Amino acid sequence: NAGVTQTPKFRILKIGQSMTLQCTQDMNHNYMYWYRQDPGMGLKLIYYSVGAGITDKGEVPNGYNVSRSTTEDFPLRLELAAPSQTSVYFCASNLQGPTGELFFGEGSRLTVL
């Protein structure tokens, strides 16, 4: 049982480049989330999805886009990468929604130079 799988685990981008962080889950969870974790800070919610075709902004959505074409997949796209987007990104999922226990992937460390 893989749970929540993120790729890539590490990536270095140049300023202005674009990339997509992939997230897939095999637990048939309706809800999926993207968080970023900065040093000494808690996780902040970027975007979330309540099901295929439905997404909504979280606390820090600027500079990111998401899509949810299937229950399993929830990719996060960075357009025009900036140094402020250097962070560790976590994908999570659950059944109960935004107030329920979250199941996290192992994270993707992104550096923008």
Next chain:
Amino acid sequence: ELKVEQNPLFLSMQEGKNYTIYCNYSTTSDRLYWYRQDPGKSLESLFVLLSNGAVKQEGRLMASLDTKARLSTLHITAAVHDLSATYFCAVVPNDMRFGAGTRLTVKP
């Protein structure tokens, strides 16, 4: 603005000692979570506290919740090296909001 404040942010303990991590929050939340994160790893749920006065224990960790004081504690009893990790509390006014985390190091 919602605040979730943990203290201490860094904690170095000797094995065998006891200590408490505190989590204060500034808004109503009907539940509170504690998560553990090992270095370079993901977060894993430890406890969910669902009501005022709730107490949960697993091994050397015990969590409690006082919703009137908007305070949760995570008590560590007779610390061992394996407990070294970062511990996050999180409240859920509408979605999950995390504290900054407490980095715990347990030394022999």
